[in-house]
Every structure is written in C-alpha cells, then in structure tokens.
Amino acid sequence: xxxxxxxxxxxxxxxxxxxxxxxxxxxxxxxxxxxxxxxxxxxxxxxxxxxxxxxxxxxxxxxxxxxx
Amino acid sequence: xxxxxxxxxxxxxxxxxxxxxxxxxxxxxxxxxxxxxxxxxxxxxxxxxxxxxxxxxxxxxxxxxxxxxxxxxxxxxxxxxxxxxxxxxxxxxxxxxxxxxxxxxxxxxxxxxxxxxxxxxxxxxxxxxxxxxxxxxxxxxxxxxxxxxxxxxxxxxxxxxxxxxxxxxxxxxxxxxxxxxxxxxxxxxxxxxxxxxxxxxxxxxxxxxxxxxxxxxxxxxxxxxxxxxxxxxxxxxxxxxxxxxxxxxxxxxxxxxxxxx
Numbered sequence: 001x002x003x004x005x006x007x008x009x010x011x012x013x014x015x016x017x018x019x020x021x022x023x024x025x026x027x028x029x030x031x032x033x034x035x036x037x038x039x040x041x042x043x044x045x046x047x048x049x050x051x052x053x054x055x056x057x058x059x060x061x062x063x064x065x066x067x068x
Numbered sequence: 069x070x071x072x073x074x075x076x077x078x079x080x081x082x083x084x085x086x087x088x089x090x091x092x093x094x095x096x097x098x099x100x101x102x103x104x105x106x107x108x109x110x111x112x113x114x115x116x117x118x119x120x121x122x123x124x125x126x127x128x129x130x131x132x133x134x135x136x137x138x139x140x141x142x143x144x145x146x147x148x149x150x151x152x153x154x155x156x157x158x159x160x161x162x163x164x165x166x167x168x169x170x171x172x173x174x175x176x177x178x179x180x181x182x183x184x185x186x187x188x189x190x191x192x193x194x195x196x197x198x199x200x201x202x203x204x205x206x207x208x209x210x211x212x213x214x215x216x217x218x219x220x221x222x223x224x225x226x227x228x229x230x231x232x233x234x235x236x237x238x239x240x241x242x243x244x245x246x247x248x249x250x251x252x253x254x255x256x257x258x259x260x261x262x263x264x265x266x267x268x269x270x271x272x273x274x275x276x277x278x279x280x281x282x283x284x285x286x287x288x289x290x291x292x293x294x295x296x297x298x299x300x301x302x303x304x305x306x307x308x309x310x311x312x313x314x315x316x317x318x319x320x321x322x323x324x325x326x327x328x329x
Contacts, residue, residue: 005105014185014285015285015288015289016290018117021112021115021119021120021155021157022111022112022115022116022155022157022158022161022162023155023158023159024154024158024159025156026141026144026148027137027141028159029159029287038166046084053159053160053163054160056158056159056160057157057159057161058156058157058158058160058161062154062155062202063145064141064142064145066138066141
C-alpha cells in the first residue's frame, strides 16, 4: 500500500502539468504527502497530506511547512 | 435538483436553445469555464515560468543541503522570496478545477443519456430553469458538422462510415493530442540549457535519467489522450479539444509578455 501511494505520487510529479508550480509551501504538497506516508504509514500519512492540501489555498500565506 | 450539476446543465441547454446546436453549446461552455478560471490559472502560469528558470538554482541548493531537510526548505523559501515567486492560488484550487471537470462530464452525460433514450426527461428537466426545460418527445439536435456527438471515434469507425465521416472525430482526437504536446513542451522549453547547467553542477547519471524521463513525459499525456479518447464520445472530445486549445493560447499569451522580475 505504502509503495503504491509513493509510486503514484512520484508519477504525478512527472506529469507536465501546470498545477505543479501553484503550491504555496516548501516542500510542495506532494513531497509533503510522500514524506508523511513514509513516516506515519499510508492512512495517517494520506490524512496529513489531505489536511495540507486544504491548507494550501489562496487565503493561506504559505511558507516552510515540514512534516512534524 | 442537483446544485452542483444545475449551473452546467443550464448553461449547456440554454446555449443549445440559443445556437440550435449542441456542438456550439459545448464549445461556448468550455470557453466560458476557461475564462472564469483565468484568475486561478494566470498566477500559476506566471509562477511556473519563473520556477522553470530557477530549476538549476534549486538543484544546486538541493545538492548543498542534501542531508538537512529543514535547512533545504528554508534556503528554498529564501530563493523564492528573492525571486518574487508567490503562487497566489495554492493546490486546493487546482484540485477544485478537476472537480469542475468531473461535474461538467456528468452534466454532459445526463443530456447525452437522455437523448440516447437511456435517461428520463424528468432527470434533465429537474435541473433546468423553467425557460430552458425540454418538452416531452423533444428530439435534440446532437449532430455537429455532420458527426453524431454521442458516438465515440471507435463506434464511428466500426459502423463503417466513409472517410469524410471520420474526419471530424480524427481531427478532434489527434488535434487534442497535438495541442497537449505543445502545451507540455511550452512548460519545459528549458530542457537543453537546464541540462548543461546541471551537468556542470553534478555529473550524476541520475540527472541524465531525469532528463530522459522528462522527454518521455512529454509524449505520455498526448498518448494517453489518443488511447482514452478513442472510446469517448465526440461531445467530450470536443470539450477536450477546446480546453486544450484555450489552455495553449493562454500559455502563449503569458509567454509573449516580457518577464517582470
């Protein structure tokens, strides 16, 4: 499961798609999710990733936001 | 009434009544959606341009702080600040765009299903304002430039129509793929110079691999479009084609403007 999620994330990053440069955070949402999944497993990792994407909206200032 | 689908289906049927042709209605709705999305797409286009030019510098920083994630993030942020990269929209609106696409598909399919005799008239009318509602036994005009919008290229091919009948399906299908290819290409024109800088910074084989994968990904999306589009009905392909066309035009418009630092 963990491997599949990480594969999908790395595949996503390779797609030439404009959305990639719209992320307001460092590391980007996909990098963050990959790291969270590696650290906390697929369920909690994905949950943290979704929370991060919700934070990544026009009303957030963005900035450095690492996996805790 | 479905609150999500209603705006789309009203726009589709309303414009259909206006033009008397579903194909033009699809084109108009597509262009309207893309125009409404400009505030989201434009900042992204601009920041992606800057980001692309920064790639060599980012690579350098990544090499420098290989083992310290915190310092790497801070240094990267510093670089973005210095270069004035501020993606206004964020990731959530990007995902919202995909949701818009899915809702448009369901609105479109609702109309197509009804006109193929699969869905009920009530299902469609429930979502429409009174002025746009369709009468019982009303036959919608779903042909566009001589092709049936509810059929897929593969169905048209199998039904054995002549070359002229296959012309529009093929133009839409191959056209979408070609437009996407140029879109992708515009997003990564710096490949060559990028590679040279990378070679200077790190003489890794990994970078060669990455450059190769990037070239592959250039062909991946168009190939996927051809493969999947073959089985999609022409109405969706028409949307796809127009969407790619407007996208490419937007990219070209941003490209032409002088870069503001």
